[in-house]
Amino acid sequence: MSSYPNTADAAAQTLDDAPCQPLAVLGREVEVPLVSGEKVVYAALDYAASAPALQRVWDDVAAYAPYYGSVHRGAGYLSQLSTDLFEQSRATVADFLDLREDDQVVFTRATTDSLNLLAGAVPADTRVYAFETEHHASLLPWRGRGLDVHYLRAPRSPEQAVAALEAALAESGQGPKLVCVTGASNVTGEIWPVRELAETAHRHGARIVLDAAQLAPHHPVSVRELDVDWVAFSGHKLYAPFGAGVLAGRGDWLDAAEPYLAGGGASRTVAREADGSVAVEWHRGPARHEAGSPNVIGAYAIASACRALREAGFDSLVARERQLIARLRAGLAAIPEVRVLTLFGEDHPRVGVLSFVVRGWNSSHFSAALSAEYGIGVRDGLFCAHPLVRTLLGGEQSEPSECGAPEASLPGERSLNAIRVSFGAGTPDEHVDRFVAAVRELVTQGAQWAYRTEGGRCVPDTRR
Ligand code: PMP
Numbered sequence: 338m339s340s341y342p343n344t345a346d347a348a349a350q351t352l353d354d355a356p357c358q359p360l361a362v363l364g365r366e367v368e369v370p371l372v373s374g375e376k377v378v379y380a381a382l383d384y385a386a387s388a389p390a391l392q393r394v395w396d397d398v399a400a401y402a403p404y405y406g407s408v409h410r411g412a413g414y415l416s417q418l419s420t421d422l423f424e425q426s427r428a429t430v431a432d433f434l435d436l437r438e439d440d441q442v443v444f445t446r447a448t449t450d451s452l453n454l455l456a457g458a459v460p461a462d463t464r465v466y467a468f469e470t471e472h473h474a475s476l477l478p479w480r481g482r483g484l485d486v487h488y489l490r491a492p493r494s495p496e497q498a499v500a501a502l503e504a505a506l507a508e509s510g511q512g513p514k515l516v517c518v519t520g521a522s523n524v525t526g527e528i529w530p531v532r533e534l535a536e537t538a539h540r541h542g543a544r545i546v547l548d549a550a551q552l553a554p555h556h557p558v559s560v561r562e563l564d565v566d567w568v569a570f571s572g573h574k575l576y577a578p579f580g581a582g583v584l585a586g587r588g589d590w591l592d593a594a595e596p597y598l599a600g601g602g603a604s605r606t607v608a609r610e611a612d613g614s615v616a617v618e619w620h621r622g623p624a625r626h627e628a629g630s631p632n633v634i635g636a637y638a639i640a641s642a643c644r645a646l647r648e649a650g651f652d653s654l655v656a657r658e659r660q661l662i663a664r665l666r667a668g669l670a671a672i673p674e675v676r677v678l679t680l681f682g683e684d685h686p687r688v689g690v691l692s693f694v695v696r697g698w699n700s701s702h703f704s705a706a707l708s709a710e711y712g713i714g715v716r717d718g719l720f721c722a723h724p725l726v727r728t729l730l731g732g733e734q735s736e737p738s739e740c741g742a743p744e745a746s747l748p749g750e751r752s753l754n755a756i757r758v759s760f761g762a763g764t765p766d767e768h769v770d771r772f773v774a775a776v777r778e779l780v781t782q783g784a785q786w787a788y789r790t791e792g793g794r795c796v797p798d799t800r801r
Contacts, residue, residue, distance in 0.1 A: 356657035361392035362763030377712035385759035391576040397641040426640035433643035435559035451569035451584035458594030495530040506541035514543035520552030526690030555688035581635025603628035668773030705795035
């Protein structure tokens with residue numbers, strides 16, 4: 338049975354598949370020093386920023402590396418082979434995303450790049466709608482291009498999100514329209530009602546682009562089933578950190594637009610005109626927006642990750658991740674000082690991403706102590722989603738204070754930024770357990786070291 342999470346009532350879904358074992362990732366045995374001088378195996382719990390490479394991806398890339406050659410620009414054997422591999426990678430991604438027959442796969446640098454590419458291809462005068470809760474990569478690329486950008490207020494339920502879009506589009510009038518929505522929040526991990534938003538958008542003649550940066554690594558994304566027009570994701574969050582990303586979907590706006598980058602590869606013919614100018618005929622299709630030498634290793638790594646996730650079985654991966662999430666939530670729920678940040682309610686389905694604040698603690702201080710005293714890597718801050726995090730923290734915030742500031746100097750119980758823990762297919766249960774135990778110990782016993790701010794980062798004060 339499908340594990341599709343992208344409806345407003347995703348919570349009602351069940352899974353037939355048993356959870357699988359964690360997938361092998363690089364770095365799983367890396368030891369890091371603690372401030373005490375001891376060493377411990379690193380617990381990488383910042384997958385939402387960048388996930389470790391799958392061992393399988395690394396092995397595939399290593400096996401290909403000796404055969405590396407130029408793509409689309411060489412007569413030699415290895416150039417031919419590399420070109421084939423690049424194009425096969427495109428086909429693998431198309432299959433992974435369950436694209437429609439005419440859809441294109443453009444290889445980019447990452448999600449930010451993909452959405453900027455699309456923003457540059459949107460017809461003039463398009464009305465663009467995005468919730469203010471988006472990551473900055475899907476919030477900002479539409480600005481400053483003469484587009485008519487509308488930001489929708491943070492909804493407090495999936496139903497409110499759909500209703501807000503419905504209301505906005507109902508008064509949008511004629512002309513091209515585009516909705517940009519994230520599949521899973523990089524702050525709360527909550528899954529958005531993508532299919533319902535797509536249905537609403539299309540009913541009003543709008544198109545929709547899905548920011549799947551956080552969804553694709555955790556859940557299958559079927560463009561056909563969700564009925565979105567484009568999807569964007571990043572290789573480095575999908576266990577393939579080799580500098581490539583994807584924009585996939587409808588070709589018409591892309592083919593009608595100026596190339597994202599002007600240069601070789603995007604141009605079909607270039608000729609000198611009688612008047613001394615240069616006339617260019619640009620390619621149509623993905624090549625139009627892939628000028629310059631393509632990142633074949635990055636594309637191949639993404640394709641390898643797509644295959645690995647498919648073969649592991651997404652239903653089993655989702656089942657396993659749900660167990661980890663339940664373990665984490667139960668552990669944190671038993672610590673009264675911890676407040677989990679949520680837009681749609683704590684029980685709303687989420688991917689393995691969760692942000693929280695700890696009463697009486699500066700989040701940078703807390704995260705620094707998790708690293709320095711426990712060898713656990715999380716992230717603190719506003720996570721490139723400032724409006725959302727500020728809403729969740731309760732109102733407008735000033736700049737975060739010094740990390741070592743005494744708790745009393747914080748304004749009331751308010752936190753200035755948050756802590757995010759995130760995991761995925763390579764995370765062993767033990768890392769989640771270690772994290773919960775460390776949070777509990779820090780809350781009950783306090784940090785064992787003094788901390789200070791150095792170069793904008795919170796670090797243990799070892800000047801003794
Ligand atoms: N969208 C979301 C939801 C994200 O979480 C991120 C990365 N944190 C991005 C877009 C941007 O991705 P990248 O940095 O790979 O371009």
